[in-house]
Amino acid sequence: MTIRPLVVTYKDNYRLSLIGVDVRKFSYRHRSIIFSLIYLTFVLSGCGGSDGGRSNTGEAPSDDTTPPTVSSDPSPTPVNGATQVPLNTSIRATFSEPINPDTLTSNTFIVLSVGISGGTAVSGTVAYTAETKTTTFTPTTLLEIDTTYTVTITTAVEDEAGNPMAAPYSWSFTTGSAIDNSPPSFPGNDPQLVVQATSSNSISLSWVAASDNTTTQSQLIYIICRSTVSTDCTANPFPTGGNVVITESQAGQTTLGVSGLGSNTTYYFVVRVKDQVNLLDGNTVQESATTFGAFVSLEASLNKNSSKDARDPSIAIVGSTPYLAWWEGNTPADVYVKTFDTTSETWSTETKINTVGNHALQPKIASNGAATPVAYITYTECNSGGANCKVYVKRNVGSTTWDLVGGELNVDGTKSAADSAIAFDGSNTPYVVWVEPDGSGINQIYVSHFNGSNWVQDGDSLNVDATKNGSNPAIAINGSTIKVSWTECIPNLNDCQLYVKGWDSTNSTWIPANPISLKAGDPGLPSRPDDVSLGFINQVLHVVWHENASVYARKEQGNTFVSVGTISTVVSTSSNAAFGSATTGSQVPFITLVDNSNATANQGPHLFVKKWDGTQWVTEGGGALNMTGGGGFQTITSAIGFSGGTPYVAWVEKGSCLVNNGCGQNNTNASQLYVKRLE
Structure with a gap:
């Protein structure tokens, strides 16, 4: 005898149709019997298979056997009694x-x-x-x-x-005998709404409790309007449909977590309050937050030759075009520049900047900020053996043509200069800072500007103590305000100080003569502030650096510098702390850093981007930017630039490609160059 299985369809996890009959019409006890009969029928008909009698087209009934209850928090309203x-x-x-x-x-x-x-x-x-x-x-x-x-x-x-x-x-x-016609309200008619992005797809909200003449605070319900259009939620009543999403809180709830949002998207929120007679206030105070973006790779490895190490990337947005510079190879190495076409989403062929056969390194690229902006690059160029090094500046005068600006910047043509950086004042005049040894072999910090014909040195050495080695110079300019930072160390020791000076154009000198040390540790104890970056954020000077496995940030306030928080306490001793700012609206500090918190013997440190949200440094982009998954504790150097408010991050790393990430390299022993953009 053949026993055919009953036709069973499951819907919404609780509806079941049995030969066209809605089983919900039966009692719970009878439904349990029916489910057992269905199971037995499946087994007898041979349809159970290895999944324990489960239908091939339906799901088993839920294992939930716990009866529902009425909650006491929040309690029913009106409350009992x-x-x-x-x-x-x-x-x-x-x-x-x-x-x-x-x-x-x-x-x-x-x-x-x-x-x-x-x-x-x-x-x-x-x-x-x-x-x-x-x-x-x-x-x-x-x-x-x-x-x-x-x-x-x-x-x-x-x-x-x-x-x-x-x-x-x-x-x-x-x-009683009254009709309630008075809606609830917030203190001062302001819910003091706080809206904060917590990831690339979530935002948290909090607000103060409202009050009402008849409904207790624990029984008030809050209605939250959300939209990507700034004018939607300020309407009264709240609109429906389109971009608007309306959420109702539990009674008394004054916080809300919103998830499932789009990345790098601004959301606008208004909170209103409803009492037990459904009267609603008319608050229109609106707050917004932008979810974190996700970093998207702009092509695979950008090395000229993937078998050679790429080093020290620098990235700048000139107009709306990203310019990328780096040096590649061993002695002799070459400095290259590429540009990114944001329409075709492709990189140009690289252009070599230095003289063929010479050894070139340490490029820094920047826009002059003119109405028709021009890309400038400063770099070090040595002979083929890596000696007799000069600092040069070139500017882009055509798609692949770079003209020399003036001549070499060295103070003493017999000494080897290095480690230059460039910035522009409000008149688009380039200023360059670099390191060069004096006659005693002690590295001094110098600055020169270009007067249209020649490089003119600005003051003497910036070193606070001329017997100590200067290194890691950085320069930032806001209009006519010129600031330089650098590290100064006792020769052959990691006993260093971190200084900042400004240019006094009236007296043609760098001030103050004896600045305070910004190092995070005790100035009297050995430590080495390193990888110093400098920038003006909302006209305020910020400095960020790496010291003793931590990254620090400070901002200038009067005649001193105050902390902007400890950014990380587990960075590698060779990591950098590249620094930049979004340039739309109110500027926001961003940094890149290498964090060792998840590093293992088989997986190197991770590169992160963090931004200051006003109270703390938060990770941007949803996590590490790494393209590879191995290579041990390899140094990762990085740079960051901005197109409007969109950050572009360039970095180098080595190791095996992570699965399905398209890193596109074929040599795991050489450092590869990558760029990602926040979207």
Whole structure:
């Protein structure tokens, strides 16, 4: 005899159709028997297979057997025993788990007026809000004056798995004689809404509690409007559809986490408050936050030759075009520049900057900031053996043509200079800082500017102590304000100080003569501030550096510098702290750093981008930018530039490609160059 299986269809995790009959019409006990018969039928018909009798086209009934309950936090409203309840009140209850809304009706959510001869049913409508698991009963007419009402939720109410309430739930309240026409309000009509992005797809909200003349704070409900259009949520009433999403809080809740959002997107929020009679305030105070972006790779390895090490990338946005510079190879090495076409999303062929056969290194590229901006590059060029090194500057005068600006910048043509950086004043005049040894072999810090014909040295050496070696110079200019930072160390020791000086154009000198040391550790104890970066953010000078496995940031305030927080405490001793700022609206500091917190013997340190959100440094882009997964503790050097508010990050690393990330290199022993953009 052949036994054919019954036709079974599952829907929404709690509805089951059995030969066209809705099984919900049966009792819970009878449904359990039916499910058992279905299982037995499947087994006898040979349809069970290895999955324990599960249908090939349907899912097994839910394993949830816990009955739902009415929550006590928040408690039902009006609260049990309440008096002087407004005649136009609504009645709410929140459940312990999601409820099957089909089981919530005026026959299962019963409101009775209590009289001498028993209760009289109150007519009304029942609505269920799935987000908060809350049911609201709205009477059709006003309640009676000075009358006691009893509310009962029956055992016919079921959760989504079909489990009924184990027992009825009842409470009562007594009306007064008034109708509530006063909506709730926030203190000062301002919810003091705080909106903060927490990831590339989530935002957190918090606000202060409102108050009402009849509804307690614990029973007030908040309605949150969200939109990507700034004018939507300030309308009254809130609009629906389009870009607008309306969320209702649980009673008394003053925080909300919103997820499932788009990356790098600005969302606008307005919070309003509703009392137990459904009166809503008209607050229009709006706040916004932008979710973190995700970094997207701009092609694979950008090395000229993937078998040679790429080093010290520098990136700048000239107009709207990203320019990328780096040096590649061993002695002799070459300096290259590429540009990125944002329309075709492709990189140009690299252009060699230095003289063929010479050894070139340490490029820094920048825009002069003119109305028609021009790219400039400073770099060090030596003979083929890496000696007799000069600092030069070139400017881009054609797609692949770079003209020399003046001549060499060296103070003494017999000494080897290095480690230059470039910035421009408000008149688009280039200033360059570099390191060069004096006659005693001690490295001094020098600055020169170009007067249109020649390089003119600005003052003497910036070193605070001419017997100590200067290194890691950085320069930043805001209009006519010129600042330089550098590290100064006792020769052959990691006993260093970090200094900042400014140019006094009136007296043609660098001031102050004896600046305070900015190093994070005790100035009297050995440590080495390294990888110093400098920049003006909202006209305020910021400096960021790496010291003793931590990265620090400080900003100038009067005659001193104050902390902008410790950014990381587990960076590698060879990591850098590249620094930049978004350039749209109010500027925001960004840094790149290499963090060892997840490094292992087989997986190197990770490159992160962090930005200052006003109170703390937060990781931007959802995580590490790395393209490779191995290579041990390899040095990763990086740079950051901005097109408007969009950061571009360039860096070098070595190791095996991570799965499916398209890093595109074929040599795991050479450092490769990559660029990503935040989108």
